[in-house]
Amino acid sequence: MAGLVRELLIALGEDPLREGLLDTPARVAAWWRDFLSPDPSATLTCFTETRASDQLVVVGGLSVWSLCEHHMLPMKLEGHVGYLADGRVLGLSKFGRIAQHCARRLQMQERFTCQLAEAVATAIRSQDVAVLVRGVHLCMSMRGVRMETARTSTVQLGGRLKTDPVLAQQFLTLTTAGQRGPG
Numbered sequence: 001m002a003g004l005v006r007e008l009l010i011a012l013g014e015d016p017l018r019e020g021l022l023d024t025p026a027r028v029a030a031w032w033r034d035f036l037s038p039d040p041s042a043t044l045t046c047f048t049e050t051r052a053s054d055q056l057v058v059v060g061g062l063s064v065w066s067l068c069e070h071h072m073l074p075m076k077l078e079g080h081v082g083y084l085a086d087g088r089v090l091g092l093s094k095f096g097r098i099a100q101h102c103a104r105r106l107q108m109q110e111r112f113t114c115q116l117a118e119a120v121a122t123a124i125r126s127q128d129v130a131v132l133v134r135g136v137h138l139c140m141s142m143r144g145v146r147m148e149t150a151r152t153s154t155v156q157l158g159g160r161l162k163t164d165p166v167l168a169q170q171f172l173t174l175t176t177a178g179q180r181g182p183g
């Protein structure tokens, strides 16, 4: 990979031997290796909590960086996950790890949204999962139409969070309220 980055620098009209660029190929290659190897310790433990039956749990602020597969430019994705805790509760710190895991690859926001929902559904063994993602795409802000304030929202609703309009509305209200933060 370092060799390819060196060739890219040459194609960009740069001199890979000038001082500032000497270590760039190795540095870029190391970054790619790290980016594409998300934390393998993302084991998903669920806790049994029989009193938490039918409780809507919403975890927001899952902020991750990913790369748009069309332009290989960064996109910042903020995920909000909701699910019905029906005797099984997923440890709160796990959501961030699942989001990281889904983000560290060449992605599309739409697919990230689905993969996040599927991973949570697998962990809690239920389809009652909703995911809302808001994204800022550098391919929109720094190239093409250059809309710096553009935000893309994607929503995936599953199970009862899809079929029950009251639950769906509760999820969407909570994720919007979460935008303001505590206090």
Ligand SMILES: [Zn+2]
Pocket (backbone or CB within 6 Å): 068, 069, 070, 071, 072, 073, 137, 139, 140
């Ligand atoms: Zn793009």
